[in-house]
Amino acid sequence: MSDDSPNEFGPLSLHVPEPAVRPGGEPDFSNVNIPEAGSVRRPPVDANPEEIRDLAFSIIRVLNRDGEAVGPWAGELTDEQLVEGLRHMMTLRTFDARMQIAQRQGKTSFYMQHLGEEAVSCAFRKALSPGDMNFPTYRQAGLLIADDYPMVEMMCQIYSNEKDPLKGRQLPIMYSSKEHGFFSISGNLATQYIQAVGWAMASAIKNDTKIAAGWIGDGSTAESDFHAALVFASTYKAPVVLNIVNNQWAISTFQGIARGGAGTFAARGLGFGMPALRVDGNDYLAVFAVAKWAIERARRNLGPTVIEYVTYRAGAHSTSDDPSAYRPKTESDAWPLGDPVMRLKNHLIGRGVWSEERHTQAEAEILDTVITAQKEAESFGTLHAGGKPSARDMFEGVYEEMPPHLRRQRQQAGV
Amino acid sequence: MPRKTMIEAIRDAMDTMMERDDNVVVFGEDVGFFGGVFRCTHGLQAKYGKTRCFDAPISEGGIVGAAIGMAAYGLKPCVEIQFADYVYPAYDQIVSEAARLRYRSNGGFTCPIVIRMPAGGGIFGGQTHSQSPEALFTHVSGLKVVVPSNPHDAKGLLIAALEDPDPVIFLEPKRLYNGPFDGHHDRPVTPWSKHELGEVPDGHYTVPLGKAIKRREGKQLTVLAYGTMVYVAEAAAEENGIDAEIIDLRTLLPLDLETIVESVTKTGRCVIVHEATLTSGFGAELAALVQQHCFYNLEAPVARVTGWDTPYPHAQEWDYFPGPARVGRAFLETLEG
Numbered sequence: 138m139s140d141d142s143p144n145e146f147g148p149l150s151l152h153v154p155e156p157a158v159r160p161g162g163e164p165d166f167s168n169v170n171i172p173e174a175g176s177v178r179r180p181p182v183d184a185n186p187e188e189i190r191d192l193a194f195s196i197i198r199v200l201n202r203d204g205e206a207v208g209p210w211a212g213e214l215t216d217e218q219l220v221e222g223l224r225h226m227m228t229l230r231t232f233d234a235r236m237q238i239a240q241r242q243g244k245t246s247f248y249m250q251h252l253g254e255e256a257v258s259c260a261f262r263k264a265l266s267p268g269d270m271n272f273p274t275y276r277q278a279g280l281l282i283a284d285d286y287p288m289v290e291m292m293c294q295i296y297s298n299e300k301d302p303l304k305g306r307q308l309p310i311m312y313s314s315k316e317h318g319f320f321s322i323s324g325n326l327a328t329q330y331i332q333a334v335g336w337a338m339a340s341a342i343k344n345d346t347k348i349a350a351g352w353i354g355d356g357s358t359a360e361s362d363f364h365a366a367l368v369f370a371s372t373y374k375a376p377v378v379l380n381i382v383n384n385q386w387a388i389s390t391f392q393g394i395a396r397g398g399a400g401t402f403a404a405r406g407l408g409f410g411m412p413a414l415r416v417d418g419n420d421y422l423a424v425f426a427v428a429k430w431a432i433e434r435a436r437r438n439l440g441p442t443v444i445e446y447v448t449y450r451a452g453a454h455s456t457s458d459d460p461s462a463y464r465p466k467t468e469s470d471a472w473p474l475g476d477p478v479m480r481l482k483n484h485l486i487g488r489g490v491w492s493e494e495r496h497t498q499a500e501a502e503i504l505d506t507v508i509t510a511q512k513e514a515e516s517f518g519t520l521h522a523g524g525k526p527s528a529r530d531m532f533e534g535v536y537e538e539m540p541p542h543l544r545r546q547r548q549q550a551g552v
Numbered sequence: 553m554p555r556k557t558m559i560e561a562i563r564d565a566m567d568t569m570m571e572r573d574d575n576v577v578v579f580g581e582d583v584g585f586f587g588g589v590f591r592c593t594h595g596l597q598a599k600y601g602k603t604r605c606f607d608a609p610i611s612e613g614g615i616v617g618a619a620i621g622m623a624a625y626g627l628k629p630c631v632e633i634q635f636a637d638y639v640y641p642a643y644d645q646i647v648s649e650a651a652r653l654r655y656r657s658n659g660g661f662t663c664p665i666v667i668r669m670p671a672g673g674g675i676f677g678g679q680t681h682s683q684s685p686e687a688l689f690t691h692v693s694g695l696k697v698v699v700p701s702n703p704h705d706a707k708g709l710l711i712a713a714l715e716d717p718d719p720v721i722f723l724e725p726k727r728l729y730n731g732p733f734d735g736h737h738d739r740p741v742t743p744w745s746k747h748e749l750g751e752v753p754d755g756h757y758t759v760p761l762g763k764a765i766k767r768r769e770g771k772q773l774t775v776l777a778y779g780t781m782v783y784v785a786e787a788a789a790e791e792n793g794i795d796a797e798i799i800d801l802r803t804l805l806p807l808d809l810e811t812i813v814e815s816v817t818k819t820g821r822c823v824i825v826h827e828a829t830l831t832s833g834f835g836a837e838l839a840a841l842v843q844q845h846c847f848y849n850l851e852a853p854v855a856r857v858t859g860w861d862t863p864y865p866h867a868q869e870w871d872y873f874p875g876p877a878r879v880g881r882a883f884l885e886t887l888e889g
Contacts, residue, residue, distance in 0.1 A: 272621070303658045313657040320624065321657035325648045331614050332649070335621025342577060342603045342627065349621070361641065365614030372609060534655050535693050537662070537717040540762065540806035 156391035160461060164471035169447075171473055174201035174420075175208020182433050186412045193403040193413035196447055199422040204483035210426040216490045222263065222421050223481045223491070225283040226255035227499060230478060231507045232278075232288060236295055239511070240456045244519035245295050245309045249275050253451030253469065256421040256477035257382055259283045261350065264428035265318065266436075268347045272320045272333035275310055276382065277352055284317045288507065292514030299524030300517040304533070306526075327353055327360035330379065334369045337377035337435070348376040348435040356387020358402055359395040367443075371409035374440035378431045379406070381443065382418065384450035389463035406443030418448030419477040422484070447474065528552040555750040557743070558729045561703035562592045562668070565710035566630060568756050570600050573628060576714060578605040580615055580632030580668075589634055590670060590729060616642035616667060620649050623663045630714060636671035636723060637683045650719040651694030666713045666720045671699075672780055672827050673864055673873060674727035674737065682864040684779075684828035689721045690805045690837065696720045696761055697805040699778040701728065702749035705802060708759030716761060725779035733780055734787035735875035764808035766815070770797035773821035773886055776812060776838050778802065781825040781874070788879035796823075796883065804834055812838070813845045820851040821886045825879055830858040852889030857882045 157165045177197045180189045199211045206212065214222070233250040240248040251258070258279030265271075271280050281291060290302055294312055297305040303313060313321035320336075323329055333351030340347045353363060358381060370377050381402045385392050396402060406413030412434070416427040424446065431442035451469040453460050460466075485491030518524035532539065532547040539547075556564065569576045578593055584607035587594030596605040608615045612633055619629035633639045639646075646667065653663040673682030689697045698713055698720060700706035706724070713720035727733045731743045744750030767782055772794055775785045778801040789796035797815050801808065816822045822842050824835040835856040842854050857874045865872050 270625075303656065306658065307656050311656070313660045315657075315660045321653060321661050323649060323656075325644060328617065328645060328649050331617030331645075332621035332624065335618030336625045337621070338618060339577075339622040339625035339627045342622075343625075361613055362617060362645075365609075365611045365617060368609045368611060369614050369618050534659055536696075537654070541809065542806060 154393040156393065156464070158465055158468070160463065160465055162465055164465045164468040166471060166473050169473060172196055172198065174198040175211065177208070177210070179209035182430055182437065183439055184412065186410055189412055190407055193407055193415060194400055196415050196417050197423050197427055198417040198420055199426060200420045200480050200484055204480065204487045206422055206484060210423055213426045213429060214422060216488065218263070219421070219481065219485055220490060222259060222425075223478070223485060224499060224503065225259040225279065226421070226478050226481065228503050228507070229255045229259060229279050229282045231500075231503050232282065232291070235507050235511055236292070237456065239295070239519070243521060244515070245297070246520055247309045247456055248295065249310055249455045250452045251276055251278065253472070253476065254382065254384055254418065254448050255279055256424050256481070257418045257446045257448060260421045260424035261380070261428045264425055264432050265350065268318070269349065270318045270320060270333070270336055270347065271350045271352065272329035272336070273322055273352045274326070274329070274354055274357070274382070275322055275324070276354070278310065278312070280319055281312060281314065281317055286314060286317045286319070288510040289514050292511055293517055296514060296517075296519045297525065298514070298518030299526060300514075301526060304526045304530045306531075326357040327362040330366040331362045331369060333379070334366045334375050334377050337375040338369070338373050341373070341376055341438070346436065348378065348432060350378045350380060352380045352382065354387060355381065355383040355385070355392040355402055356390060356395045358405065367406065367409045367411070370441035371411055374438075376435040376438065377441045378428070378435055379441055379443045381445045382448060383445050384448050386450050386454070386460075386464065388454045388458055401445060403443055403445035411441050411443050413443040413445070415445045415447060417474055418446030419474040419480060421477060421481045449474065451476075553751040553753060555745045556703050556752040557731075557750070558700070558703045558706050558724070559590055559592050561707040561752045562710055562724065563594060563596070564752060565707040565714070566593065566596060567599070569630075569711060569714045570596065570604060572756065575626060576604075576628045576630060577622065578630045578632070579608045581608055581610055581634045583607060583632050588632060590726065592668070593632065612638055612640075612642040613645055616645040616650065619665045619667075620645060620653065620663055623665045624653070624661045628664055628714060630666040630668065633667060633669040635677075635681050636669040636685050637680045639667075639669055639685065643688070646689070646695070646719070646721070647692050651692050654718065655694060662717060663719050664717050666710070666722055668722045668724060670726035670729070671723040672725040672727055673869060674733060674780065676866065676869055677864075678866040679863040684723070684826065684859070686723055686804055687828060687832060687834045690834055694718065695805060696803065697723070698761060698803050699723045699725065700802065701725065701779050701782045701800050702732070702747070703744055703752050704749050705759050707752050708757050709761065709802065711756060712758040712761050715758065720761070723779070727780050732783045735784040735873065736787065737870055759802070761803045762806040762808055763803065764799050764801045764811040766797060766811070767800045768796060768798040770795040771819060772796060773823060773883060774799060774812070774815040774819045775823050775825060776801060777825045778804065779827070781827060784874065784876055784879055785825050788876040788883055791876060792880045792883055794883050794887070809841060809845070812842065816842055816846040817849045820849050821889070822846070822850070823855045823857065823879070823882050823886050825857045825874060827859050827874060829861045830856060831861050833858055852886045855882045855886045
């Protein structure tokens with residue numbers, strides 16, 4: 138910088154945010170302000186967004202350190218529903234573990250786990266009604282598991298085998314099921330968020346009763362489609378729940394790079410006049426209660442809600458990265474909101490409807506079910522062995538009717 | 553038969569379809585109350601209500617993204633991008649989403665949307681109101697790309713597009729909105745009321761996607777053109793006394809290769825004319841197809857007359873625009889070749 142700079146304040150410098158700790162350091166979450174479970178108020182579902190702005194800066198929690206459900210957001214679920222929820226999360230975790238190994242064994246090209254984030258999608262699904270539509274990212278397979286979508290079909294998709302419902306056209310885990318309210322996953326980030334708003338607008342245009350749910354990660358809120366979604370949802374008061382899963386990490390980039398100077402991701406909704414709630418994403422009961430509140434609000438034609446799920450991606454982003462290269466190895470153990478499966482398990486034991494023995498037994502049963510499904514799926518082939526979709530399928534479905542140039546190319550390919 | 557401008561014909565197509573199908577919705581920037589900056593949607597909100605025709609925020613990505621969600625729900629959105637030059641924020645939604653949804657979901661979700669946008673220059677619109685981005689869409693599998701050249705076709709093609717089960721990019725040559733334009737910018741404008749292709753039947757009819765039409769039968773050479781360039785080619789042929797066969801492609805994707813090959817096989821010479829820039833333009837695809845399918849019938853190299861490889865200039869509009877003089881020279885060179 139030259140000395141004759143006209144700037145009396147001296148030279149400028151660029152601020153590039155850094156996470157609190159890098160590999161080799163002691164994990165530090167002292168910057169994550171966690172309120173007591175049960176301490177955050179529960180406004181009526183038709184609350185004026187202007188009057189609940191504080192909810193964008195707190196964390197709604199139900200399960201306390203002793204595993205008790207406390208406060209105004211508790212009491213939404215029966216024992217049976219909670220046990221079912223626990224089983225869904227355990228199933229998703231087991232499914233992930235098996236598919237992760239299958240990828241390492243070369244049975245597919247790619248996989249993405251949910252480790253630590255199981256409560257978010259599993260609990261949300263149970264708050265929806267049949268006919269509602271999710272526009273998910275790649276880390277919400279709990280929406281399918283909790284809706285009893287057949288695991289064999291999920292695996293056939295992952296293996297791109299002869300029974301792959303998507304005929305080998307999509308990367309593993311980019312599921313699609315209209316019947317189960319699960320919009321086709323793109324793989325491009327954030328595009329689905331504004332599509333969810335459009336779907337919800339259509340439901341309102343047709344005076345229907347269905348609502349939509351958009352899903353996005355902390356990092357992808359930086360995309361312009363996120364902003365577009367909030368503008369459209371706010372403008373047309375679309376019946377949509379706009380979910381932000383803040384799992385702290387976008388591959389190797391910490392959430393501060395996308396969040397910028399804002400206090401929270403939920404606070405993004407405030408500028409649009411939307412209710413914005415922040416919830417403990419590792420607390421099945423809290424996720425369900427907040428989701429139910431927002432879904433009811435949408436269904437009553439009161440418009441969109443932004444929900445930020447505060448959680449932690451305990452595993453790698455995908456099978457293609459090693460988290461120890463960008464964050465301390467022990468960081469996930471230090472995550473102050475704990476593990477969603479353990480927390481619900483302890484709660485159920487405290488309620489007297491679950492036990493260590495039953496848990497161990499359930500783990501074995503679930504593993505058995507997943508292995509059985511895996512064997513069946515593998516009997517239809519894996520990516521590099523056994524049955525696979527035909528090369529002819531590659532040319533189908535680009536358009537409803539195949540145009541002449543594709544017919545010529547298919548002929549040229551000799552399939 | 554009533555004569556209409558291209559604007560009225562396009563409005564008539566949307567009106568006809570909104571009347572027939574409750575699922576057709578129309579939205580975009582300024583299209584609701586005001587009826588669009590080119591007035592294409594004028595009166596539709598008053599007639600069908602503001603949940604069927606409405607104003608959108610200035611967010612092309614948002615407009616197309618929302619339309620994709622609506623289409624997945626079961627509506628038939630017809631959205632307007634105010635100028636084709638503004639479509640780029642929506643490009644990801646068009647290329648990665650609309651175009652691939654049917655394929656990637658194995659038909660579980662489909663995307664029957666129409667994206668209308670005024671394209672082309674000749675109105676002193678400078679670099680942000682003049683572009684012809686058709687090749688950016690013809691390169692994308694899963695899209696259909698349509699460019700009408702007159703009111704009759706515009707209505708029939710737009711109805712066909714709205715009835716199509718897949719996403720359609722509908723490029724409207726804005727220089728043709730009020731009359732045919734032969735490139736002689738210094739002469740009085742001919743209105744559509746004085747041209748037979750301004751005759752637009754009432755009610756429902758379609759011009760099928762994927763079918764070209766011969767605008768002029770001829771023996772000496774084949775001209776492949778679309779949109780505004782059809783009239784420029786006609787003028788160039790007339791002024792140079794050339795017996796040209798002029799094919800108005802109408803749909804670029806899927807392309808009517810059969811009509812092209814039949815004509816070039818007959819004439820043995822081919823000139824391609826488009827307003828968009830040369831390099832990797834749609835003309836390159838046409839030239840490749842012609843040489844592949846008509847090689848042994850060709851008596852001269854395939855010629856291309858296009859906009860120059862520069863941004864669309866303001867003051868130099870008529871130096872940039874491939875007008876009748878340049879097109880005529882290419883005809884003569886091709887006949888000598």
